[in-house]
Amino acid sequence: MENGAAQPVIVAIDGPSGTGKSSTSKAVAAQLGLSYLDTGAQYRAITWWMVTNGIDIEDPSAIAAVAGKPEIVSGTDPAGPTITVDGTDVAAPIRTQEVTSQVSAVSAVPEVRARITELQRSIAAGAERGIVVEGRDIGTTVLPDADLKIFLTASPEARAARRSGELKGADVNATREALVKRDAADSSRKTSPLAKADDAVEVDTTELTLPQVIECVVTLVEEKRAGK
Ligand SMILES: Nc1ncnc2c1ncn2[C@@H]1O[C@H](COP(=O)(O)OP(=O)(O)OP(=O)(O)O)[C@@H](O)[C@H]1O
Numbered sequence: 001m002e003n004g005a006a007q008p009v010i011v012a013i014d015g016p017s018g019t020g021k022s023s024t025s026k027a028v029a030a031q032l033g034l035s036y037l038d039t040g041a042q043y044r045a046i047t048w049w050m051v052t053n054g055i056d057i058e059d060p061s062a063i064a065a066v067a068g069k070p071e072i073v074s075g076t077d078p079a080g081p082t083i084t085v086d087g088t089d090v091a092a093p094i095r096t097q098e099v100t101s102q103v104s105a106v107s108a109v110p111e112v113r114a115r116i117t118e119l120q121r122s123i124a125a126g127a128e129r130g131i132v133v134e135g136r137d138i139g140t141t142v143l144p145d146a147d148l149k150i151f152l153t154a155s156p157e158a159r160a161a162r163r164s165g166e167l168k169g170a171d172v173n174a175t176r177e178a179l180v181k182r183d184a185a186d187s188s189r190k191t192s193p194l195a196k197a198d199d200a201v202e203v204d205t206t207e208l209t210l211p212q213v214i215e216c217v218v219t220l221v222e223e224k225r226a227g228k
């Protein structure tokens with residue numbers, strides 16, 4: 001590229017719940033001047049819309065019939081990512097227990113995945129300087145040609161302790177059970193399940209601090225850009 005500008009780089013970060021995907025992706029994107037996309041927020045947003053509109057979450061055909069209706073818009077500035085549904089800011093309501101407990105059922109519906117995957121690809125294609133996209137199926141399905149694929153892991157105990165610290169006073173065992181249950185649902189669905197891409201670099205974050213994980217990923221991106 002002219003004037004020494006870096007080539008756009010596409011980074012896919014996948015992994016189970018609570019492994020540090022969002023915190024790491026946001027920090028890496030901010031540090032490298034890239035856009036950032038939280039794909040879990042999009043699945044949460046469509047789930048929020050289904051719940052708000054009284055759609056039966058137990059009925060995949062009812063979900064499929066209306067999957068194209070809500071307009072979901074994601075803001076990709078890592079310093080302040082945003083998410084709206086039909087113009088309403090849903091950043092807070094998509095994090096409620098009600099949405100968290102139902103999102104795996106909605107995200108398993110193929111029509112939902114097709115709709116959201118198309119949206120994700122168009123956002124990534126429009127990111128002029130490149131983008132860090134985090135989720136469950138980014139390296140395997142959404143962006144199989146990503147320049148760099150990372151798969152974050154951590155023990156269920158470490159992940160539950162991190163989440164309980166966030167949700168002040170939450171019981172660690174109940175938190176652990178809930179995240180293991182969600183991982184099992186996300187890993188066992190038929191359409192683009194949670195999985196590590198064959199060419200992804202696996203980073204076990206159990207014994208790493210967040211700054212160490214961020215540094216590790218930034219180094220991997222820089223090595224990739226340098227052609228190492
Ligand atoms: N290496 C780490 N050490 C300690 N805490 C961490 C580490 N990585 C992330 N955290 C903390 O763990 C919590 C969960 O992190 P984060 O939301 O980034 O995970 P996630 O993989 O995006 O989860 P989810 O898939 O459920 O959205 C946050 O409070 C975050 O600050």
Ligand SMILES: Nc1ccn([C@@H]2O[C@H](COP(=O)(O)O)[C@@H](O)[C@H]2O)c(=O)n1
Nearest residue numbers: 039040041043103104107135136137186
């Ligand atoms: N690429 C993705 C990302 C997320 N999901 C589903 O959304 C749920 C919420 O994700 P968070 O990262 O916000 O916890 C997740 O449990 C999956 O059901 C997905 O299917 N694909």
